[in-house]
Amino acid sequence: MFTTPAVAAYAAAHTSPPDDLLADLAEETHRLVGDRISMQIAPEQGTLLTMLVRLSGARSAVEVGTFTGYSSICIARGLPADGRLIACDVSEEWTAVARRYWQKAGLDDRIELRLGPAADTLRAMPAGESIDFAFIDADKPGYPVYYEEILPRLRPGGLIAVDNTLQHGDITDPAAGGNVPAMREFNDLVARDSRVTSVLLTVADGLTLIRKN
Numbered sequence: 001m002f003t004t005p006a007v008a009a010y011a012a013a014h015t016s017p018p019d020d021l022l023a024d025l026a027e028e029t030h031r032l033v034g035d036r037i038s039m040q041i042a043p044e045q046g047t048l049l050t051m052l053v054r055l056s057g058a059r060s061a062v063e064v065g066t067f068t069g070y071s072s073i074c075i076a077r078g079l080p081a082d083g084r085l086i087a088c089d090v091s092e093e094w095t096a097v098a099r100r101y102w103q104k105a106g107l108d109d110r111i112e113l114r115l116g117p118a119a120d121t122l123r124a125m126p127a128g129e130s131i132d133f134a135f136i137d138a139d140k141p142g143y144p145v146y147y148e149e150i151l152p153r154l155r156p157g158g159l160i161a162v163d164n165t166l167q168h169g170d171i172t173d174p175a176a177g178g179n180v181p182a183m184r185e186f187n188d189l190v191a192r193d194s195r196v197t198s199v200l201l202t203v204a205d206g207l208t209l210i211r212k213n
């Protein structure tokens with residue numbers, strides 16, 4: 001998106017590809033939702049999520065925005081066998097697909113689905129610093145709330161990854177509407193937050209990595 005098609009194709013060809021299970025999930029999601037497949041993370045983000053979770057040694061993870069399960073599978077695959085991912089979403093229909101693929105992937109014992117508004121789910125979680133890794137990829141106006149609920153529960157050195165922070169490149173357009181103003185506010189909030197160190201990567205639609213100091 002932020003590069004030429006030739007360079008993007010080259011980068012994709014030199015990134016470990018999704019396996020058959022993830023490719024099948026992407027295909028089935030496309031059949032189910034058509035153009036809304038764009039809600040699913042890009043394959044290279046999936047590879048990156050698994051790598052980040054594994055490199056960080058995370059055992060306890062939270063996802064806000066599960067959809068049909070692509071990112072949750074990538075996160076759970078980076079966890080050790082006794083690790084745990086809490087997956088938050090409001091859609092029974094979409095997460096029914098996710099549940100099926102968790103089972104196929106042998107990950108259903110590692111992932112717990114919590115259906116309901118993610119703000120409520122996060123607020124109901126214990127107050128201690130128990131989360132090692134979080135991924136935020138749900139309704140964009142909710143991002144500040146998700147961030148502020150997750151950060152105090154994240155262990156120092158823990159990581160939050162946040163999707164769609166560049167809004168198809170519209171983030172720098174002052175006239176852009178939709179989710180852009182909310183995302184700009186969120187990006188500003190993170191950039192001035194002395195509790196964290198962050199980097200906004202131009203991967204896919206923008207992926208911000210936030211490490212708690």
Ligand SMILES: C[S@@+](CC[C@H](N)C(=O)[O-])C[C@H]1O[C@@H](n2cnc3c(N)ncnc32)[C@H](O)[C@@H]1O
Nearest residue numbers: 039040041065067070071089090117118138139
């Ligand atoms: C962009 S999709 C997530 C894509 C997913 N990460 C993947 O890789 O396939 C956003 C998801 O957020 C969910 N969502 C929207 N508002 C929500 C809320 N208030 N609480 C929890 N989930 C919400 C939607 O149901 C949808 O499944």
